[in-house]
Amino acid sequence: MPATRSRRRWGLRAAAVAAGLVLTAGGVGHAVLGSAEHGVHRVDPFTGLRDRPDAGRGLNILLIGTDSREGLTADEREEYHLGHASCYCADTILLLHLSEAGDRATVVSLPRDSYAKLPEHTFAVSGAHHEPHAGKLNAALSHGGPPLMVRTVEDLTGVRVDHYLEVSFGGFMRAVDEVGGVKVCTPRPLRDAHSGLDLPAGTSRLDGAEALAYVRARYVDGGSDLGRMNRQQTFLAAFADQAITGGALLDPARLGATVRALLDSVRADPGFGAEQMLQLAGVLKDFSPSDTRFASVPVQEAGRSVPGLGSTVIWDDGAARRLFAALSEDRPLPRPERSTTTPATLATLATPAPTAEDDDPPAAGGVSC
Structure with missing residues (x-):
């Protein structure tokens, strides 16, 4: 198998578990996972x-x-363009x-x-009782915590x-x-003063x-939040690829440091322990690109203003009901549905994670990734 194909296979394999779970897909031993289990902060999201x-x-x-900015100094928040007010x-x-x-x-x-x-909840900040009300999905965490x-996600x-x-x-x-570090490729320069992003075209x-x-x-x-989701999926695959091909998972010292870095800001439910990590690793170890699907929820309208x-x-x-019915019934995802109201870039069901930034075609003077 060519080296590039092999690297992509490993990257997709491990990216499926994201964040801290990438460590388990690299064959981490019981001892490391046992230590990791004790280092994870616990939260009960099912109460x-x-x-x-x-x-x-x-x-x-x-x-x-x-x-969350927990654990970051004021100087670090400034450097990383995170602001000073932490929003959970x-x-x-x-x-x-x-x-x-x-x-x-x-x-x-x-x-x-x-x-x-x-849904109806007790507001985490004030303790006040809130009846069901409209909101953005991300606000559910700040309003009522993990439960x-x-x-909200289940509803x-x-x-x-x-x-x-949960990772911060x-x-x-x-x-x-x-x-x-992790390599990414973008066909055009990417700049965003709000986040501090300033990347040239290329790798x-x-x-x-x-x-x-x-x-x-x-x-x-x-x-667009949708373009950002595409970058996040791309980055997860690239991060996993680097962790595996760069040797971090094969070097006990580097592995321990990586695990500690993640555990500093990871929270998990009490039932997710070393046994579940090992079980997950066993499931993922033989995955190939055709076994892994990255998708986004089908969108009707990307920027509707709501008072x-x-x-x-x-x-x-x-389309969303069909997608989640397939997950519940443990079936492969339906193929993308393209319509006149949904841009092609939003119809990403059942497509493998890209290996390069491809939200947009290369602009004049750009590069091909």
């Missing part, structure tokens, strides 16, 4: 949940990247499905600006969440630095701070 979707076949993991909001929302037979993985990105109905986040998708993983900015940046190796700007940038695609909420993402209800 008080009622009338949940029926358990389907396979395993569903909700992965949340948070906007969901900056990235991924739903990972592993088939019951262990032969297929699916990663679905849920737009953070998705229009949602937040409201899980409940939107009809998919039962089996495990919950600090651990993400340190993990990227520990694996030696760049990103350190932790640059990687954070790359996955957070929202103003290089006309303010009190601002710009929201409206799902295509019919």
